[in-house]
Amino acid sequence: MIREIRTTINDETKRALLSGGSKVHTFAAAEEVFHEGDIADCVYILIEGEMEVTHRDENGATHLLNVLTPGTIFGEMSVFLNSHRTATIIARTRCRALALDQEKLINSVSTIPSLSHSFLRVLASRIRDINEKYCDAITRTYQLALGCALLAAEQEESGEYQLDLAALAKQCGGEVSVLLEVLRQMQKEGIVSQLQHNFRMVKLRYNKPKLLEFMGRTAVIPPTIKPHA
Template structure:
């Protein structure tokens, strides 16, 4: 049976997913044929915290954020998701409601791998289940680091660590959605505090803030702040 260009593209993308590595092409093709496609506009909800997850999501294009929201409406961004990444593993593998919400930051295209197909793989392929456990352990470690940052490191230190981790070379490129409000949600604070921290770092010659990028000018100073 001929495979459409869209399915062929999805199969190629699935080969790069860490916990799908090593699976036969026939298995990946079966997952792809069962998958559902959805387009999302900027600001549209992909799924909500507390809902039952219908499957594992694979982002084809665009950017999303995964977040928790307090009863007062304050957001804590857990991660930004870029093309090629999977998300909401906990909602599929742990048999529990979605632990967080996901929202499109810009126009996005998402594949949904059906829950039943993923669960069947878990029972049939021990090697797949082992890689899933490793991946989930890595996500838990990331969340522990996030909690430690929010609890123990001041805002300037959190900002310094984020810039060091996400810059390509010495430049962090800023998509249109990468506003100070989004950055504040990521770092567990408010926009005014982020604005003040960035202004201070720029005045000290540590960074240069431009319209579409943040450039690291003094890496040694930024590393010292991040420790």
């Protein structure tokens, strides 16, 4: 689920937003706020009720990504980027939300310090979410690459397997240090044992059934990185 970042909008900030021309929209339960693919025309701040964030995948299945509660800013990324909505927002209960178009948003952020701080926190969190997802995707790639390399490696007379980590890292476009960290994690899980390395070549033994099970877990539901609504 998307990390929810709540604002700290007090009554004074609300009055400032309303006096600046921000409108309060009321949505009935089950009413759609905006739909995935719509042109983004404003940012919302939920002040009452709960809303659902959903996304439809390439197979047409709808997935619940998050539930928004009062104080949550949403829809900001598409407005800042002048892009289309990447998710659908539906009112779970009767809701009220402040709406700011791009011009009002910029004016409000520049004149209301508490609002600018809130948006900074939201944007920092969005960036952190995306970074974490990219890191997870990279780690999964390394895990699968190591698994494939182990299965393809020839067993030596000693019963060990030898891998050229530098060559594998080059193939993956990554770092030897990350591959070693993944191997250490695999060692903790009992997948590999007797791990020896010199930061280029590594020797080890591995448990094939556990390796195959590990690769199966890694390959299930690869992470999809999408901007926020």
